[in-house]
Amino acid sequence: MDLRTESPYWLMKNGFLYSYPSLSQSLTIDVVIMGGGITGSLIAYHLAKAGIPAIVVDKRKIGMGSTCASTALLQYEIDTPLAELAEYVGVHNASRSYLLCLEAIGKIEKIALEIGSKAGFQRRQSFYYASKKKDVPLLEKEFKLRKALGIDLDFWPKEAIETHFPFSAPAALMSRESAQIDAYAFTHELLQTAQRMGTQVFDDTAITQLTHHSRGIKLVTEHGDVINAKKLIIASGYESQAYLSKKTVxxxxxxxxxxxxxxxxxxxxxxxxxxxxxxxxxxxxxxxxxxxxxxxxxxxxxxxxxxxxxxxxxxxxxxxxxxxxxxxxxxxxxxxxxxxxxxTRDGLPYIGTNSERPHTFFAMGFGGNGIIFSLLAAEIIRDALAGKANKDAKIFGFER
Known part of the structure; x- marks a missing residue:
């Protein structure tokens, strides 16, 4: 799948940060993570910290799919407004989704500090303005709902906007809890850290055949090498849809x-x-x-x-x-x-198992909040593999 044009900024700025080998022998492992972008790297990091043996494989160079083209805004705000999301998934799940995204920003910051990241993580406020006057009631409703959840934000009328910016808008929400990062550099940092904890990373390794059997998964590469695994995690970004017959995005x-x-x-x-x-x-x-x-x-x-x-x-x-x-x-x-x-239809990711693919987890963190969703996927899948219940997993499941 052709995911991007040739020269996204982050790739031009950073270049090839680290080299990884292609797989050149058959092997057996507990978990295979298919996809070496920001989603796969966050999962690899979480599994490595949990002591779960895993390898990462990617058909491209690491981070060279959608990750290096990501604009990497880290927000608790989902593309679907809270009031609208409640109509899709119910008030509790909608509220919980927003709060999980809020918490995820802090968790990414903590990871960045733990690994000594130089990927430009910076805390920022988020200014969400009404494009037209008719959108003001939406912002008023969103303000009340978010404030009721304890989210730290202010409602700005037109006069406040004109005081702080050289442009005008009918109204806006100013949220204090957001951030930004270089997703491409962060991906490499996460995988370098995971490697030091025992995770193997292979790029230029295309999987051409998947066979699901009673005890796990058999993966065959384009060069004929075989990977036998107990579990497979498909973290292939937008290409993950190819492994499902039902359209999800x-x-x-x-x-x-x-x-x-x-x-x-x-x-x-x-x-x-x-x-x-x-x-x-x-x-x-x-x-x-x-x-x-x-x-x-x-x-x-x-x-x-x-x-x-x-x-x-x-x-x-x-x-x-x-x-x-x-x-x-x-x-x-x-x-x-x-x-x-x-x-997706409701703006939430799809995370978890699907009956169509036994022994397989999907981490499909789509939408404008993809990096935040990837963090949530890493936690949910890690917990499942460790046999630990995650009370929020159903919110993002395929059965919703």
């Missing part, structure tokens, strides 16, 4: 640009994450080297040729959208890219 094309570096460290108010109520939404963040990342202008299709042909046009539109908000900032596009983006 819709695929879109998304676009992003990164500016040349700015001279000032404080580019806008507290360098907060910025996004809006419109769908598809525009979003903005800064980077740890004083650049601005702008994303959005999604298109509802999966067609690599069509997507790639639109990239230059979309980059121009994103730059214009930024200048419409910050007309006095000299925004010059330095990097532009496009990628595949998938979302």
């Amino acid at each position: 819709d695929f879109n094309s998304s676009f992003a640009v990164v500016s040349e570096p700015f001279s000032q460290v404080d580019i806008w108010y507290k360098n907060c994450l910025i996004w809006e109520t419109a769908r598809p939404y525009l979003y903005m963040r800064t980077t740890d080297d004083n650049r601005v990342l702008v994303g959005g202008k999604d298109e509802p299709f999966y067609s690599p040729n069509k997507r790639d042909a639109l990239t230059k046009q979309k980059a121009t539109q994103l730059a214009k959208a930024f200048l419409a908000h910050f007309p006095d900032l000299p925004f010059r596009v330095d990097f532009e890219w496009a990628g595949t983006f998938a979302e």
